[in-house]
Structure formats: C-alpha cells, structure tokens
Amino acid sequence: MQQLAPTGGSEKPLLSLNDINMTFGGVKALKNVSFDVRPGEVHCLAGENGCGKSTLIKIITGVYRPADGASIEYDGEVYSHMSPVTAQDRGIQVIWQDLALFPEMSVAENIAFQTVLGRWPKLVDYGRMRKIATDALQRLGITLDVDLPLKEYAIAQRQIVAIARALVGEAKLVFMDEPTASLTQSETDHLLDIVRGLSAAGVAVVFVSHRLAEVLEISSRITVLRDGALVGVYPAEGMTQSRITELMTGKTFDQEVRATARQDQPVVLDVKGLSRPGQFDDISLTVRRGETLGITGLLGAGRTELAQTLFGMLQPAAGTITLEGKPVHFSSNRDAIKAGVAYLSEDRLSLGLIQPQSIADNLVISSLGKIVSGGFLSDERKRKLVAGWIADLGVKIGLQSDAISTLSGGNQQRIAIAKWLATDPKLLILDAPTVGVDVGARAGIFDIVAKLAETGLAIILISDEVPEVYFNADRVLHMAQGRIVGSYDPRSVPLAEIEGAVYA
Amino acid sequence: MTSFSDRLKAWLGPEMAGPGLALVAVILVFGLVSPQFLSAATFGSVAFQLPELGLLTLAMLLPILTGGLNLAVTFTANIAGLTLAWVLQANGGADAGAGAFALGCILAVMVGAASGVVMGLVIAFTRAHPILVSLSMMIFLRGLGEFLTRGGDVSGFPAFIGPLGHGSIAGVPVPLIVFIACVLAWHLLLTRTKLGFNTYMIGSNIEATRYSGINTRKVIVLVYTLSGAMCAIAGIIMLARFNSVRIGHGESYLLITVLACFLGGVNPFGGFGRVIPVFVALVVLQLLSSGLNLIGANQHLATAVWGLLLVGVMVLRFAASKFKISFVRKGT
Numbered sequence: 001m002q003q004l005a006p007t008g009g010s011e012k013p014l015l016s017l018n019d020i021n022m023t024f025g026g027v028k029a030l031k032n033v034s035f036d037v038r039p040g041e042v043h044c045l046a047g048e049n050g051c052g053k054s055t056l057i058k059i060i061t062g063v064y065r066p067a068d069g070a071s072i073e074y075d076g077e078v079y080s081h082m083s084p085v086t087a088q089d090r091g092i093q094v095i096w097q098d099l100a101l102f103p104e105m106s107v108a109e110n111i112a113f114q115t116v117l118g119r120w121p122k123l124v125d126y127g128r129m130r131k132i133a134t135d136a137l138q139r140l141g142i143t144l145d146v147d148l149p150l151k152e153y154a155i156a157q158r159q160i161v162a163i164a165r166a167l168v169g170e171a172k173l174v175f176m177d178e179p180t181a182s183l184t185q186s187e188t189d190h191l192l193d194i195v196r197g198l199s200a201a202g203v204a205v206v207f208v209s210h211r212l213a214e215v216l217e218i219s220s221r222i223t224v225l226r227d228g229a230l231v232g233v234y235p236a237e238g239m240t241q242s243r244i245t246e247l248m249t250g251k252t253f254d255q256e257v258r259a260t261a262r263q264d265q266p267v268v269l270d271v272k273g274l275s276r277p278g279q280f281d282d283i284s285l286t287v288r289r290g291e292t293l294g295i296t297g298l299l300g301a302g303r304t305e306l307a308q309t310l311f312g313m314l315q316p317a318a319g320t321i322t323l324e325g326k327p328v329h330f331s332s333n334r335d336a337i338k339a340g341v342a343y344l345s346e347d348r349l350s351l352g353l354i355q356p357q358s359i360a361d362n363l364v365i366s367s368l369g370k371i372v373s374g375g376f377l378s379d380e381r382k383r384k385l386v387a388g389w390i391a392d393l394g395v396k397i398g399l400q401s402d403a404i405s406t407l408s409g410g411n412q413q414r415i416a417i418a419k420w421l422a423t424d425p426k427l428l429i430l431d432a433p434t435v436g437v438d439v440g441a442r443a444g445i446f447d448i449v450a451k452l453a454e455t456g457l458a459i460i461l462i463s464d465e466v467p468e469v470y471f472n473a474d475r476v477l478h479m480a481q482g483r484i485v486g487s488y489d490p491r492s493v494p495l496a497e498i499e500g501a502v503y504a
Numbered sequence: 505m506t507s508f509s510d511r512l513k514a515w516l517g518p519e520m521a522g523p524g525l526a527l528v529a530v531i532l533v534f535g536l537v538s539p540q541f542l543s544a545a546t547f548g549s550v551a552f553q554l555p556e557l558g559l560l561t562l563a564m565l566l567p568i569l570t571g572g573l574n575l576a577v578t579f580t581a582n583i584a585g586l587t588l589a590w591v592l593q594a595n596g597g598a599d600a601g602a603g604a605f606a607l608g609c610i611l612a613v614m615v616g617a618a619s620g621v622v623m624g625l626v627i628a629f630t631r632a633h634p635i636l637v638s639l640s641m642m643i644f645l646r647g648l649g650e651f652l653t654r655g656g657d658v659s660g661f662p663a664f665i666g667p668l669g670h671g672s673i674a675g676v677p678v679p680l681i682v683f684i685a686c687v688l689a690w691h692l693l694l695t696r697t698k699l700g701f702n703t704y705m706i707g708s709n710i711e712a713t714r715y716s717g718i719n720t721r722k723v724i725v726l727v728y729t730l731s732g733a734m735c736a737i738a739g740i741i742m743l744a745r746f747n748s749v750r751i752g753h754g755e756s757y758l759l760i761t762v763l764a765c766f767l768g769g770v771n772p773f774g775g776f777g778r779v780i781p782v783f784v785a786l787v788v789l790q791l792l793s794s795g796l797n798l799i800g801a802n803q804h805l806a807t808a809v810w811g812l813l814l815v816g817v818m819v820l821r822f823a824a825s826k827f828k829i830s831f832v833r834k835g836t
Contacts, residue, residue, distance in 0.1 A: 313715070332719075333714075333715065333717055334717050334718075334719060337717040343715075345715055350709065350711065350712065351711055351712050351715045352712065352715070353712060354705055354708045354709045354712045354713065354716075355708070355709065356708045356709075356775055356776070357704065357705060357708050357775065361701070361704070361705065365701075365705060365713070365716045365717075365718065366716045366717045366718075368698050368701060372698075376692075376696035376697060377695075377696050377697060377698065377700075377701060419716070423717075
C-alpha cells in the first residue's frame, strides 16, 4: 500500500524516520512508522485524533523516546532518538495548537525570549530583543507593535507571533499543529501564504490539519496515519478530500443530501428582525417541526451570538422571537430551557460539558427535576435516566461515574446531546457539533440529528463547514457580517455554489 | 450484584482512603505507645474538642467545594456568639430565660447568614476572588467586634446554657450531638439536593454550569449563606463551652479548617470532596493532639505534627495516584 511517489525528484530528505515504534503501557501508539520530509517542502500529516500524529511529532522533537531499533536521520546525522535540546539546536521547531505563548508579555518578549535564555550576564537586553522580533516579523512581511502585550492581538496575529518565534531559532523544519483551527478564511489564506513563503525560503513545513481543503491546497505530499500505523505517502496532486477521508478512516462515506420539504409542518420558531448591534442585524427566520435549518458562514459572522440570543444568554436590542405561536422574552437561558430551547455549545471543553465531573452528572445537570423523588435527588432515578439515554444514543462508556473527559470527542458530544434531549426541548440548536469529533464519528452524530428531526424536533444546525450543513439540513442560510445573505435548498443548488458564496 | 463492601466504598467515596488510613495509623501508634490512649477519657476529651473545629470546618467546606474559600468563618462565629450574648444580657444576663436564649440563637444564625449573604452577593455579582472578599469580611467583622467589645470578654449567662457546652445525653456530649447532626445535614445537602449537586458542578466549571441552565449566582449566594449560618452554630457552641464570648476566640482554627478539608480529600480547586471523610479527618487531628498530650508532648509540638501529617498525606496521595496509573496501564 505504501507508495513513495517520486515527486520532487531524488532530492535527499531533510528528515527521515524509520522503524519508529512507541508503546504506552501496553498500547502501541506507533507501529513501524516511517516518515520523511524533504528540504523546503510542505508536507501534510493526516489522520484522525489518536492515530499517532502528535506522538510522532513528539518523537521528532525529542519529547518521547521511541523503542529501540528506531533510526532518525536528520540533516546528515543519524540519531537513535532526539532530545529537545538537540532538536531545537538543529532547527526543528513546533508550533503547538495552543501556541504556548505568554499573553501578558510583549510581542517582542514572546518572539525573542528563547534567545536570551542561558546567556551571561543574566540581564535582559530589551533593545536586542525588539530588534530580533522586528526582524523575524519582517521576514514574514508583517508589521506588529512589538511593545504591545500579546493579549492585545487576536488569535490570528498570535499565530504569526508563534511562527516568528520559530523563525528566530533558525528553523529548518517547522511543525504546525492545527494552525488554522481558530482562524477565519481570510486569516487562513494569509497564513497559507506565509507557509508558502517559508517553503520558498527553504524551510520545510509539516502541516497537521483537520481541514482537508487546506491540506490539499498547501501541501506537496500527504502522509496518512491510521491507528498508529502508516497508511501511505501520497502526492497532493490529484488527491480529493473524500479520498483522504477514506484513507484516514478506512471507511467509505457516500454522502447524500438529506433535505426534504417540511412546508406543511407547523412553525416552531419564528424570528423577525432580530438585532444586536455589532453582532447581528435584522435576522428573520423560521424553523418548522421536524425541520433542520442549517446556518453557515465564517467565524465572526454572528452565528454563535444569534444562537446564544435564541437561548436567552444574550438579549436582543430589537426584533421578536416567537416560539410555537407565543412571543417569548428570555431574560436568561433558564427561561429559554423552560420554554423548550436547548443549545449545544460550540465549545464543548469549557462551556458544553463539565469535563472533570462524571458522565451521569453531566447528563442530568439540566434536568435535575426529573431525578427528584420525595424532595431529594435519587441515585436510582439518575442511574436509570442515564442508562436509558446511553442506550438510545449508542454511547460507549465504562462506568456512569467515570469523568466525562475520559470519553472520546464523539461520545462526549452524544452525552451533550442527551443532556439537552433530557430537557424535552422543542428546538435544539447545535453549534458546531462536530468540532473535535473524529471524521469517522461525525456521521454517527448526524444520524442522531436526522433521527431527532424525524421525531418532530426543530433543529438549527450551525457549522462553518459548508458540506456539513449542505448534506444534513433541509435548508441552508448563509450568514456574513451579522446578516443573512443567502438562503439555499440543497436539493436544487450544488454544494460548490454555496461554498463559492461562503468562502469567497 | 454489588457486595456490601463495594456499596460501602461507593458511599464513602475514594476520598476516604487518606483519612481512613491516618485514623488506623494514629490509633495503632498511640495505642501501642500509651496504654491510657484507648480509654474513655481520651475519647471523651476528643468528643468535647471536636465540635468547635468541626462546625467551623463544615462552614469552610461548602465554599471550598465551589472553588472558593471563606476566611471569615471564625470571626463570623464570634460575631454570632456576640449577638446571642447581647440578647441574653438585654434580657437579664444570668437570669435570662429560655425564650431569650431561643431568640438569641435565631438572631445569631441570622447574623451569621447575613455575613454569608453579603460575601455571596459580592462574589457572585462582581466575580471578585472569594479569598479577597472573605478576607475583607473577616477584617470587617474583627474590627467591628473589637470596637463593640473594646477587646474584652462578654460573659454572665444563665446556667442552663452550660450543658450545651459541657453536658451529655446518654453519655454522648451535647456539642458532639449538635456536630453530628450538622455533619448529617451537610451530607444530605451535598448528596441528595439540587443545591449540593450544583455546588460540585460550579466548583468544576462555573461557566459550563451556567450554560446548563443553573442559576449559578443563586447557588453561590446560598452556599455562603449556609456557610455563615454554620459559623453561627459554631459560635453558639463556643459561647456555651467557654461561658463567654471574645472576638478572636478560635482564630487559630481558621487555617486548620482548610487543612482538615484537604486531609479529608477535598479538592483544593473545588468540585470534589465529601463530608464523611472530612469528619474522619477531623477525628484524626483531634486524636493526634490528644495522644501527643497524653504522652506528655508539648502542645505546640502537636500543631507541628498536624502539619507533618498533612504533608505526609499529600505525598502519599501523589504516590498512590502514580501507582494506580501504572497499575491500570499494565492491565490494558
């Protein structure tokens, strides 16, 4: 299956790994993996969560030591394992997803702090730091005020600061872990330009991303891992998103448009002229019984603010919300929940679920009234309620008392959905329900959504991935800069047309 | 089918291991060193000393579970005691009747609760750190109390209050009965009520709890209110035990209450912890100081040994968690 395509000629690789094995307490995280990167190429490392991508990066950067027999050849030298110091000295840099920056410190300090470590005398030369920082930013063609604290800048600029820091270390090989996860499309385009610039300047970039469109756009080769084993190395040329997904998951996905007409059904939610200054403006929409309304648009289009307003977390400045014919005014999300509105947060880790607490407690938190017996909470009722939902939604768990953080993203999301279904909602708002969920598990989430719609639940499905709403919603609204700028019926409009409008 | 030991384990929770082991160790060591240790006298003295520290620890427990702290517990107890003392004095001092005592107790609990309400409101609405808010309340109450009492003792209470501090019913000291009733009330509150459930959830992630439709501000205010009311009960017991009230009495208990919570397996960042292990931890601390007292050690040494014990428990907990992880990994 391994096809080492001869793209880029017979150039000697900058990095070449062979026979990499890694075991964590009996679990084989990597099995005989080999991997190579050529000088100046953009190489994508693809695979589902838990496939061993991060472990591989950590072996290359010296965080982990692979099992005996491994060989790491980098820039003409052979190592049995790396150490973090060697990796850094030899120009291997990693930009982690969380960036590992210091928000309170200035841009200059963030970029240049490594250069002053371990020097004698132990004094900080701020003038020199500023010069290093300015030079590094200049190489990227960016101007930032290096004296401002980093927290003054948005996430896209912080990303650039992290890249600048990597360049200060005279990088030859830069790993980027999900660099575009929190960027808008134009910011992503800008970042991809920077990556192309690095590549042109001879710096090899290994790109890890879930967004397959970007992967295809930027990289010359793609290495696919699955369950800790190498699936193969493929040239990006001629590759398609669906083919990569198949390679990553080992399954084939035939997606079909699920949309059906629901015009004969009664209206559940009717929104007219809803506005919140600076966030969204003059939003009007309806959702009918059993209907799934898709809302797509770029990050910052006001989608989440709109959803939170419908859920009572934010209050509208103008406009009306009518639920099943009755006008409603929510002063908090408690009113909204009582009225039958549920909202699955886009931020499952910090807002959607209480990660350290148990699966059972996370599931019942919004419907505690149901497990009260004789004035007190009943463990027996809680256990039964949770067992029922777990069976209904096909969640794989160990014990109900296990912390929810022990579950995979897909199973966590099922529990989060169950938590809201337990409140008997009329309207379920799903805000980016597949964030942090493996490609393979996403289909399962949407199967649940489709079944819920069958039972008559009105659903609003929000996602910045157009194909998700296209294939799973009955109608698609496009939101941009706080307004609804387009409405599409997936049965009569091709996906490319909506993608063209959204990503333009 | 769950065996009895499994159910017992589930009821006690994983936090029980630390204080449980410490209890066994303390009883074994002192039982061997001093023959008088395992006597009614030792347990009698523990039974009378336990409630004061114990009630204050219960007052500390709820805020810690929400990820906060109530540093005003001791001075809230003093001010509540002072309230009762004044009601008694205004009604004839040593000649005051049971009605005055009942009224005084109600007012004392209300004063304690009021201090909690204020802290709770400030913490819930300004998002100020509970340490700062309760520290401010502590300083305010101390200053107020010292101003009102001129730093002196308030005494002269009717004789019938004495048994509340020193008396026994069927051989069980009255303060201990009060304390155990409060322990059970707290246990019920935390394991069987919505308020208790939400207390744990807030301690782990207040924003996610709010998104789940919980009125987190209300929960915070109630938690500090109950904490203040529990301080008042401690204040009433202290008044009865010493037959006087002085601002600053019990001040040294403040940090011990925090440590007793941690010894009882309460997570210092909130979200996890149970009442029964904390109760056992309190028993261990009292047995330890009684045992040291018995073998003639200096009282200050007892405090030092408390500190050592707590450090030891933390190291052991760390080692145990390491061991558990490696054990589980081997299993897979």
